[in-house]
Amino acid sequence: MIGRLNHVAIAVRDIAKAAAVYRDTLGAEVSDKVAQPDHGVSTVFITLPNTKIELLEPLGEGSPIGKFLDKNPDGGIHHVCYEVPDILAARDTLKAQGARVLGDGEPKIGAHGKPVMFLHPKDFCGTLVELEQA
Ligand code: CO
Numbered sequence: 001m002i003g004r005l006n007h008v009a010i011a012v013r014d015i016a017k018a019a020a021v022y023r024d025t026l027g028a029e030v031s032d033k034v035a036q037p038d039h040g041v042s043t044v045f046i047t048l049p050n051t052k053i054e055l056l057e058p059l060g061e062g063s064p065i066g067k068f069l070d071k072n073p074d075g076g077i078h079h080v081c082y083e084v085p086d087i088l089a090a091r092d093t094l095k096a097q098g099a100r101v102l103g104d105g106e107p108k109i110g111a112h113g114k115p116v117m118f119l120h121p122k123d124f125c126g127t128l129v130e131l132e133q134a
Pocket of ligand 1: 007009054079081130
């Protein structure tokens, strides 16, 4: 069902500092910071030859990554994103197998303008999984 690894997301408190680590220390291609108020985060994308890294910084009150950063003050891997060809078909197949979809169970438009949804980490080896329609 799942296809390519679209990105690995890393939550950080200071996205400018994190972007500088990837740009200056690791020599990667780093995007500008983009505010995503609908998702309560700002993002920077780092383009690698085979995938992307998504840096996430809290934006506004009640950011969905606020609690994660309280538990992981130095930042850390927040989720992995896998591509699927048909997100509604993937959701229905996963739900039929007992997996929990977060939120209202309907895909939302994600940071790349494509439908995404998140799956409960307890059902996936302790890792928050994002599915993105390729
Ligand atoms: Co993501």
